[in-house]
Amino acid sequence: MLQNPAEARRLKTGTRILLTGGGTAGHVNPALAIGAALAEPGSEVLFVGVKGRAEEQVVPREGIPIHFVRASGFPGARPSPAFVRFLLDLAVGTAQAAATLLRFRPDVIIGTGGFASAPVIFAATFLKKLRLSKARVFVHEQNAVPGKLNRLVGRYAEKVFVTFPETLSLFPGNGALTGYPVRKRIGHVAPEEARARLDFTVPEGRTVVFVFGGSQGSRSLNRGLVDALGDLMPHAGRLFVVHGTGLFKGGGYDAEADTAARLATRYTEEERARIATFYLSRSYFHDIASVYALASLVVIRGGSGSLNEVARMGIPALVVPKANLPGDHQVANARALERAGGAEVIYEETVLSDGRLVEVLDGARLARRILALAEDPVRRADMSKKGRDVLGIDAAAEIAHHVRHGRASTVIDPTLVPAPTVVSNAALLSRLEKAAAAAGRSYRVEDVVEPRDLAWFRSRAASLLVHDEWEARNLGVKLLGLLDGTEKVPLLLALLADRTPAPLLQRLLGGDFAQVGFVRRNVYTALARLDVVDAGVEEALLAGFTDPYWEVRAEAARTAARFAGRLARHVEIVAALGKGLCDRNLEAAAAAAEALGTLGGERDALPALLALADYRFWKVRAAALRGVLSLVERGEVRDREKLKQALPGFLLTSTDFRPQFEMKLSYRRVLEALSRGQEAS
């Protein structure tokens, strides 16, 4: 065990370290922190990044030379101009990186993800294969769900350092838990000193809640907090809310001004005066360490950087992860910390407003969660300890230890490493579909999905409804039906109402609307599952009976049949179904006939159904008979003799039959008998 070859390669002074990673500050800062921990007197450090991104400003400020390579984000592997550009950039970038590597001759390469690091790692792997480089390659992943490139690049690295234990399972063999390298900027400040340093005073004996959506701020967090203040008012004497709105300006949103305006419109002057006794907002805190020192609770976004910052300082967190990011990594981060016991998670809702996705945080819910934590010091102390336990490692030092000695400084029990917690939408759908098929009518989503995840899953599914690709919208529709997302019915109806025509080429090939046939059909399937009958749904049903696509007409008829007895516009719907019997498509006609049998009566349905007696397709004739049967069973038919006389008019020849294979029947009976015996014993 001690003959670890890596150990023999201890770093000497004069080590040449190449840092790469970027695109956003979230990738650059960890790289710099690791670099600082690794660098010793005499070692040389070089940063490789992309021009025009965060690293261009941050890195020179640290006095580290920077080289630029070409790179762009992965647009998805489908033929598109963006994909061609990506490949081109990757090729050129890798060549540039190879040139840099050959000149700088690094001993150690640290990649922290983001697309900037890809060309460097590819080039390094390539040069190593050619024996032109001896550099040892390491990768650090900040999020619980690794980015696509890090996942790929991780295979070639000597080690992949991960922040959250959940991520280890994705890098079997070379993953190592180190935590998140924080730059040593935010030191520890004693509360008394903090009070002295801050330019505002917090009354004695208050529980300080620090709400902060990052330096740029977060709209849904800011708005949600303003809404929550009303519910927090009765607790003004015990609370003090410090709010960092963020500096964001642009795109129709100005973080600070919007927050002030929302306060002004939501609350009366009197209320605002009360709020001022326990609420303070600033666009930015220059001395954030002092604010942290006073805070007993933070409400933050799920970015890995801020999560790690507060966990290390032992501040319990209420995390509002931003939804719909690649791999849902903020959610994964938040859940990882929640699982460890250091945080609680509250999900935003994704709602549609003027056809655009808007994330909304419910103020009342936020207030409830803040109060619950603010008034439970025992729980907070527990969270503080657990958060520190899981994310409190000095990551940069730990990584340096790994690089120098080839192993961890402490041993982690592998049985404690949890599996990833985030499920993809597609995987979720197949799980739900399987459960629904097995349970039939007794299907309840709560049996399949953990109740606390439901809101998040629904909100995630709803956000798919405005996706550019219809396949994604379709997925969202199916998910909402199976997730029992009753409150999202208006969104589903909005899809049906959207009659934007499809692009010309698609219309020439037989397409109709941008909300394609499958999406519309599945909306009706979802509506039937959600079992909501209101004016909007009935309107949609009536529209569905005349949809240009036959599967939609058929599904609308089946859905209407499920709502029997609850339809306010019953007469209209029965009349429309009567017209549907003449449908060109036999499935739609059959569905209309059956629905007519469940909804109609002797006067409005029976004659129409009997008129189908010699319809061309026997499937429609059979459906008409089923419709008649359901009329009889419901006691709608009074003149039974007349019906008896009419029935022989049905053309009974059928060209289908159902075979029964004696052999297989016996075989199945044996199997069934065996499984019965098993249950009994």
Added chain:
Amino acid sequence: MIFWIGKLLAPFHAFSFLRLAEYLSSRSIGAALTAVLLTLWITPKVIWWLQRRAFVDQVRETGIPSAFDKAGTPVMGGVVLVGVVTASCLLWCNLGSGYALLVLLGMVWFGAIGFVDDRAKMMAKSGDKGMSEPKKLLLQGAFAALLVAVLASPWTPLPAAESARLHLPFLKTAVLDNPWFYFPFVFLFVLLVGNSVNITDGMDGLAIVPSVFAISVLGVFGYLLGNAIWSRYLFYPFLPGAGELAVFASAFAGAGIGFLWFNAYPAQIFMGDTGSLSIGGSLAVASVLLKQEALFVILGGLFVAEAFSSQVQDKIGIKLLGRRLFARAPLHHAMAYNGLAETKVVVRLWIVAGILALAALATLKLR
């Protein structure tokens, strides 16, 4: 083999009856009879053997064997087809003929691809997890490229003047003589036709009978075009040696009929991809060698319609437009959707295929 034995021994008086072995007609009949009898004899054993090795049709969703569905029926009957046709051809064909060798190679090559695909499905215990589509196409493309290379080389069995000519039905002269068009066309033709039977093979007996019709008509073409007098009389290019394709076609038709004996509804054995791809490969190569590529639209009209409907439905409808363009696809599923029982769909499509085969035969004289 018998062809050579006949050649060798016929000069001796005692074996003079072996002169028959030189006649295409007698060798064709011999090949067909051998194939039928061999198939009837061997298939029950193969069914038993396949069952033993669990090479049976896989249940798709539920794990419960149903009394109605067909899961559990031995698959890979195509192995019998390929094996019997090969054996019969080894006996009766002139193995020195490039025509016979190329078409046999096409059948075996495509059959082998199908075999690997079938086996993958068995191993995965799922009807949906066969060989990947690109991999299949790559292997088929390799054969198509090989065929094109042989046709473009001096070793082509076709007369040199014909090598890059494209003939159309009803027209006496070739419409095009351009290798830059013709050879890529042949490449695509082999890929498309090679896979078309695969899509048709979805109901008991549905693929085999139209295949027998089609290959028989091609056999007739081979017999006539390989005959100097007939080809001149019908205004076709004379293809010396193409008569061997008649022997091959007879063997194939014989094996097909023998297979139908067991494959007729309700089937005791399925041909699997092994069968459907080998049939597709044979039809493709035989059409190319006889310069009757364009005729395939009529001759294999059923296969074309099945493949076309399925591709349009899947690629344009479901993938691009997000809707079904046909009620169901391929064709035989659409008919079942309309309420026809499987047996009825199959017989109706046999009738259609028969009419198309006759129409294709009629083009011989209509020029």
